[in-house]
Amino acid sequence: MAAKDLVLRGLMSPIKPMMEEAHRVLEGELHDPSPAAQDMLAHISRFKGKQMRGAMLLLSGKATGAYSDEHPTMAAVIEMIHLATLVHDDVLDGAEVRRRVASVNQRWDNQVAVLLGDFLYTRAFGLSLTLSNRYCSRVLAETSRKICVGEIEQSAMRYHFDLPQADYERIAGAKTACLMSSACELGARYPEGGVSSERDAYGDEMAAYGWEIGLAFQIVDDCLDLEGDPEKVGKSLGVDAEDGKITLPILAVYRDADETIREKIREVYTVPDLDRRAARLHDVCDVSLGIEVAMARAKDLVDSAIARVSALPKSASRRALIEIGDYVLVRKW
């Protein structure tokens, strides 16, 4: 197990039994009487990953005192929506490997990946409807919409080398930051959904914490895509350049480059049938300068997120929320 995974496992210790309960709920949902559906679902359970979003929901509930016996179910719902976005991403990106397991669209075809993602979305909504309060369903319907719109915008913004950083952050944030933000907000606010003013203040702060952690996480991901080790990261890298996605490190390099270098960068992205685009980027510009800018921004976001949870009453869960911030940066550094 990599050092970073040991760190993460340590962070989860205050919520170990709740994570196990969330995991049991999740596994229970990944079954279907149809043998064809079951065949795919057995495969998907191997994608389950670190379950960070579910953990953040539980930690947020514990740290703010809002924890209820419905929190593990919400954690499972959040993880299912995350799984659905991963499966549909595999259709989108053409990524060939994710977490060292053949991705769904490799093992079956795109059509089945679309359906499996749909299945996960609908099961997630169905599970949320078993909760005593509709607040979770409402938050998740709205969050899922934002994730879609963010990805639609990301697709529309491909090859936009002059994208303002604020637009990049809004769009890049729609995927990871939105869901982490909703996880933390639900953890702090369910089931009242903003009835008491103390709960409201916690909900707002935890939503902002989740957004900042999620955006930092995405920025680190963008950096890893440019210079990570595929073995360690456990998924295909260099796909952003293949897909025409201009991420923060490249935006930063492009912004500060002269026209000669800018032209070369555009060529690497746009000349048809070019192979190894990400590797070629390193030949035509100093990618490390962009990564420095991006990682500084990630660090600022994490600092802000940590300051927010530092205001919570002292607890093991608060400590874990703080350390998640450090962990997000350690993935890269």
Added chain:
Amino acid sequence: MAAKDLVLRGLMSPIKPMMEEAHRVLEGELHDPSPAAQDMLAHISRFKGKQMRGAMLLLSGKATGAYSDEHPTMAAVIEMIHLATLVHDDVLDGAEVRRRVASVNQRWDNQVAVLLGDFLYTRAFGLSLTLSNRYCSRVLAETSRKICVGEIEQSAMRYHFDLPQADYERIAGAKTACLMSSACELGARYPEGGVSSERDAYGDEMAAYGWEIGLAFQIVDDCLDLEGDPEKVGKSLGVDAEDGKITLPILAVYRDADETIREKIREVYTVPDLDRRAARLHDVCDVSLGIEVAMARAKDLVDSAIARVSALPKSASRRALIEIGDYVLVRKW
């Protein structure tokens, strides 16, 4: 306007103002502040079609006396889920034309079609959560799951020439019949969801009516795919054979054919890079025999559905529900 569309317009007259209200709600949902999302949504509104599922929900509500001012919103929700399945179908089938509008995956790419379908699903769930009762959300989460599983099974059952007819009906029914069944059940049962015994009986009958009408509709679709006029049907035809889907007319022909003909049928489906597979089917076997069997089954289903609604109190809406049965068959005959 084709004669069949005039027929359909006449059927809708008892619920004209409610259909207009449902349409207003639907149009209101097909907006988003994001320009990129809006660009796609403007296109999708041209897909809206006959809105039969929404109409069936409203007619079911009127004919059973369950109609409430929340019914038009439910009709809009049903239509949005239907739209989502159409958009994701376009990813699945590689169909090139649907309702004479360039299909979403032609105008944009697969990745955007996946996201747009996701957007429609999440907006549909979000809209259902504005209703006073969770019953509609629960029915639709479960229905959407069944639709996915049905399509997953359909994909798994490609090239199964010995598929028993009951399995074909269960799988083929998962798409159209499930959603029509839920539309009719919701119309009759919302909001109580089975509290009174009279409402329960109506709900069960209307669910069965919707299933039978929907399955008949799908069988007719399968026949049209084999021998319809693309101009009149308004979408690509012959795609089932391209996709390896063995539909009821072909199952019936294959079942009754000798081994020589069976082998030729299998070849038409499976020889790589063959063009015009559907047309070639007509060369190697008598497709009209299979269509006769399939249409006889569709007629039986419609007869059963009509008998169910004939037991309802006499009304213009009951009349329309009966005529929808006739309309489903007229599409072909």
